[in-house]
Amino acid sequence: MTEYRPETRAVHVPHPVVEGSRPISVPIYQTSGFAFDDPAVMAEGMTAPDGAYVYGRYSNPTVRALEEAVAGLEGGVAAVAAGSGMGAINTVLLGLLKPGDHLIAQRALYGGTAAMLNELVARFGVEVSYVPEHDPAALRAAARPETKLVYLETIANPMCRVADLPAMCATARELGLVSVVDNTFATPLLCRPIEHGADVVVHSTTKYLSGHSDVLGGMAVFADDALYRKLWHFAVELGPSPDPFAAWLTLRGMQTLALRMERHCGNARLLATRLAGHPAVAAVHWPGLPTHPSYEVAGKLLPDFGGVFSFDLAGGRAAGERFMRSVRLALVAPSLGGVETLILHPATTSHRSLGPDELARHGIGEGTVRVAVGIEHPEDLWADFEQALA
Numbered sequence: 561m562t563e564y565r566p567e568t569r570a571v572h573v574p575h576p577v578v579e580g581s582r583p584i585s586v587p588i589y590q591t592s593g594f595a596f597d598d599p600a601v602m603a604e605g606m607t608a609p610d611g612a613y614v615y616g617r618y619s620n621p622t623v624r625a626l627e628e629a630v631a632g633l634e635g636g637v638a639a640v641a642a643g644s645g646m647g648a649i650n651t652v653l654l655g656l657l658k659p660g661d662h663l664i665a666q667r668a669l670y671g672g673t674a675a676m677l678n679e680l681v682a683r684f685g686v687e688v689s690y691v692p693e694h695d696p697a698a699l700r701a702a703a704r705p706e707t708k709l710v711y712l713e714t715i716a717n718p719m720c721r722v723a724d725l726p727a728m729c730a731t732a733r734e735l736g737l738v739s740v741v742d743n744t745f746a747t748p749l750l751c752r753p754i755e756h757g758a759d760v761v762v763h764s765t766t767k768y769l770s771g772h773s774d775v776l777g778g779m780a781v782f783a784d785d786a787l788y789r790k791l792w793h794f795a796v797e798l799g800p801s802p803d804p805f806a807a808w809l810t811l812r813g814m815q816t817l818a819l820r821m822e823r824h825c826g827n828a829r830l831l832a833t834r835l836a837g838h839p840a841v842a843a844v845h846w847p848g849l850p851t852h853p854s855y856e857v858a859g860k861l862l863p864d865f866g867g868v869f870s871f872d873l874a875g876g877r878a879a880g881e882r883f884m885r886s887v888r889l890a891l892v893a894p895s896l897g898g899v900e901t902l903i904l905h906p907a908t909t910s911h912r913s914l915g916p917d918e919l920a921r922h923g924i925g926e927g928t929v930r931v932a933v934g935i936e937h938p939e940d941l942w943a944d945f946e947q948a949l950a
């Protein structure tokens with residue numbers, strides 16, 4: 561390089577060669593593309609996910625490390641990362657469906673996904689039927705010749721209904737349908753839907769997998785290599801690819817997933833149980849409580865029941881609003897799965913796209929409060945909730 565002038569040397573900086581040791585942390589390959597000695601290798605790299613790294617929208621080593629880590633945890637063959645959970649969900653839906661196709665979804669769904677299904681109907685000529693998440697007979701009855709896909713959530717947002725994945729995925733398979741399961745709330749530590757027959761698992765890695773409320777991300781994990789390759793090609797054209805730094809933050813967060821999940825679940829158990837016995841509370845929706853409609857299904861499917869629950873105050877909407885204004889430690893904020901306890905009002909935020917009838921069908925009341933329990937000391941959280949209820 562010394563033969564070049566300073567202007568050129570400032571552009572072409574020599575790269576360090578690491579030999580005889582290796583970095584402990586996955587390096588951040590913060591580069592949009594890769595350079596080649598052999599142009600043929602570059603051309604080949606653009607045709608398949610296992611070729612050389614060429615361009616960030618196709619693949620990146622840091623993003624690939626995250627894809628392989630999540631695919632490994634879920635028991636899938638490979639994964640496609642996206643810049644958000646909705647990016648991953650839409651890559652799968654748009655990549656698998658075409659006008660005239662029919663999709664069957666469970667009724668209780670994350671609000672963004674529910675809104676996207678309405679878009680598919682209104683703008684893309686896809687038809688959608690809804691069935692209860694625990695009812696394979698209803699799934700069978702809803703299937704038509706043009707049905708392509710079944711869409712489920714392991715633990716649904718925000719009322720925490722648990723899908724009967726073994727029964728629903730087995731029926732989907734018998735009917736020749738691709739089953740897609742959003743496993744965001746459960747994480748692969750509580751449930752691995754592919755082991756129960758799912759074809760595709762989607763995640764908002766924004767939540768528990770990254771775990772620190774500092775990064776957005778999504779992931780689609782595939783049980784089957786052919787389906788993975790089809791969706792990889794589609795994702796390259798659609799362009800949901802995440803930034804390498806976002807992938808690195810997610811990888812870093814994931815290293816403590818097991819520790820955090822244990823605490824999230826334990827804290828949720830304590831708060832949900834105590835709230836259920838509090839005179840100001842009308843109902844608590846957490847699948848670890850015997851009063852929850854999914855208690856039995858959850859007991860068979862999950863070793864623990866997650867860190868999110870909802871509850872209804874006996875005083876309805878006014879009491880719900882008073883509670884939201886009175887908490888001091890919990891933050892009134894969107895999202896979930898981070899280390900801080902967050903609360904929100906689903907009817908006006910995460911599920912605002914649903915009309916009053918649809919909200920009622922989901923069991924979401926005017927005064928329902930959703931709690932995404934963090935990893936603080938549980939007694940500090942309970943003290944905060946108690947003073948807010950008072």
Ligand SMILES: Cc1ncc(COP(=O)(O)O)c(C=O)c1O
Pocket residue numbers: 644645646647670672713717742744745763764765766776777778895
């Ligand atoms: C269950 C579930 N799936 C998907 C999403 C969408 O994820 P993102 O916000 O990362 O796009 C969310 C967001 O809250 C969610 O709760």
